[in-house]
Amino acid sequence: MFITLAGMLAVIGAVAGAYYFAMRPVTLRIAVGPASSDDVKVVQALTQAFAQTHGYVRLRPIQTDGATASAQALADGKADLAIIRGDLDVPKNAQAVATLRKNVAVLWVPPAAKGKGKKSGAKITKIPQLAGHRVGVVGRTQANVNLLKLILQQYAVDPGKVDIVQFPANEAADAVRNQRADAYLAAGPINSKITADAIAASTRDGGTPTFLAIDSAETIAQNHPMYEASEIPAGAFGGSPDKPEDEVKTISFSHHIVARKGLSESTVAAFTGQLFAIRQSLMSEFPLAAKIETPDTDKDAAIPVHPGAAAFVDGEEKTFLDRYSDYIWWGLMALSAMGSAGAWFASYLKKDERNNNSSLRERLLEMIEAARRSDSIEELDQMQSEADDILRDTLHCFEDGAIEEGALTAFNIALEQFHNAVADRRALLMSMPQNLQRAAAQFRAAGTL
CATH class of the missing domain: 3.40.190.10 (Periplasmic binding protein-like II)
Known part of the structure; x- marks a missing residue:
């Protein structure tokens, strides 16, 4: 919206400036x-x-x-x-x-x-x-x-x-x-x-x-x-x-x-x-x-x-429009083309940031699966901290325009699923005696559970 408003103001300013310069008084020398x-x-x-x-x-x-x-x-x-x-x-x-x-x-x-x-x-x-x-x-x-x-x-x-x-x-x-x-x-x-x-x-x-x-x-x-x-x-x-x-x-x-x-x-x-x-x-x-x-x-x-x-x-x-309508039309076309080119160039510059955020989202999905199999509340806390960092980076990417609103919505769904998985696993671990938690961790480490 901001870019669109700025573009409209630029066009209006260009037309007003062209009208001013075209209609300002001109002095002719007559011999x-x-x-x-x-x-x-x-x-x-x-x-x-x-x-x-x-x-x-x-x-x-x-x-x-x-x-x-x-x-x-x-x-x-x-x-x-x-x-x-x-x-x-x-x-x-x-x-x-x-x-x-x-x-x-x-x-x-x-x-x-x-x-x-x-x-x-x-x-x-x-x-x-x-x-x-x-x-x-x-x-x-x-x-x-x-x-x-x-x-x-x-x-x-x-x-x-x-x-x-x-x-x-x-x-x-x-x-x-x-x-x-x-x-x-x-x-x-x-x-x-x-x-x-x-x-x-x-x-x-x-x-x-x-x-x-x-x-x-x-x-x-x-x-x-x-x-x-x-x-x-x-x-x-x-x-x-x-x-x-x-x-x-x-x-x-x-x-x-x-x-x-x-x-x-x-x-x-x-x-x-x-x-x-x-x-x-x-x-x-x-x-x-x-x-x-x-x-x-x-x-x-x-x-x-x-x-x-x-x-x-x-x-x-x-009239003014008759004389300059072609210029105004081509100017609008050029402005539109420049806007599209600028948007593509801006998107190209943010390609690495967008790719990095995509990998972070994949990491969040992996963490959902890891949270459901976690045997330690400490491990869940570490994953929660990492999820907070991923959230922070994702919001920065959104503010910079590297990702669209749709990508942010998908990330929110994944984050919500992660929080649910952590909460469910944390409740389960909290209900188990500590000796059983340690045994489950040992068996998992040994690959027998």
């Missing part, structure tokens, strides 16, 4: 940048929300110079999660967890400047007409320049014949207002304040900007899977009249939350669950959280989905 960007703000809000809800997953932001640096941090193993652009090189060890937001490419031309000596820019109405003009790109990332070149090449415009200049995002509105380019490109969410401010700065002298449609968006998406054909809704950037007045065809790409390929499936599933659980609560104070979407789980997705995220999306998350 995001650049500083003061919308992505950084989203990650900071998520970090605070995860900490306040005391979830299984906590976040530790690692600020980088941009999406390219974040992807490299993930590739180098310096981060567990990263915010990357879908139109840049994706690390080989990256798997999608969620779509943080979708960005659209916005190409527009400010209205023609009025007044003597002012350069007119209203003649550009189509992308092929950008050749020979200056195009301003909002943002310092090279990715936006590459996006512009891709669009120009689709329309057979040599990027070398286009003067491309870049403006920091916080200087875009001033650059547009000061007419530092003939056309502009911005890439960001539909509700991006940076894009909206830059377009608002394009309005001058009552004129409205001209939005250049990317009519070949579907062709670009087919040739480059990281892009999708999309549309800019009418009035997306506000103003009076609405800007744009009609829907404009364009291309879009996504910012993804990706995880290291080797990151635990259960950890990623827990992170994904927490992410979408708190998304609704963040929308009121942080509208960008509304743009977070589940990843593409198709096998031909541009970025393969992480199994943990796929399990959450498909409703196939594994």
Whole structure:
């Protein structure tokens, strides 16, 4: 019973310990940048929300110079999660967890400047007409320049014949207002304040900007899977009249939350669950959280989905018992095998003691026969003393576990028979005169009785 109780306590302790280590909070490093960007703000809000809800997953932001640096941090193993652009090189060890937001490419031309000596820019109405003009790109990332070149090449415009200049995002509105380019490109969410401010700065002298449609968006998406054909809704950037007045065809790409390929499936599933659980609560104070979407789980997705995220999306998350039931089962089997092996080994170690006790029991049986033939009370006393020693050794063997309860019961029966034989023989000898006792002893010694 003691061994069984100890084994049960050991199993319960092992399961409790495994549960504690499996469910204790885990902190994931997430690479995001650049500083003061919308992505950084989203990650900071998520970090605070995860900490306040005391979830299984906590976040530790690692600020980088941009999406390219974040992807490299993930590739180098310096981060567990990263915010990357879908139109840049994706690390080989990256798997999608969620779509943080979708960005659209916005190409527009400010209205023609009025007044003597002012350069007119209203003649550009189509992308092929950008050749020979200056195009301003909002943002310092090279990715936006590459996006512009891709669009120009689709329309057979040599990027070398286009003067491309870049403006920091916080200087875009001033650059547009000061007419530092003939056309502009911005890439960001539909509700991006940076894009909206830059377009608002394009309005001058009552004129409205001209939005250049990317009519070949579907062709670009087919040739480059990281892009999708999309549309800019009418009035997306506000103003009076609405800007744009009609829907404009364009291309879009996504910012993804990706995880290291080797990151635990259960950890990623827990992170994904927490992410979408708190998304609704963040929308009121942080509208960008509304743009977070589940990843593409198709096998031909541009970025393969992480199994943990796929399990959450498909409703196939594994519970603690689902994940560790096999280990618990095999642990119990191993514990049972170890218990059996231990019992056999303990029995083997007590083999000599058990054999010795068996010989003592045989000696006790012999003493029963000897007691019935004894002619001396002194001899009976000696046998009684020896029986006491045998009893003492037998009890020690039982306490040590060398003999079972059944063997002890058999010994008690033999001991009782011995005591009866001694008592009967002692009564008989006590009733005989001493001279007859001596004569019987002499005859027995001579072998005649």
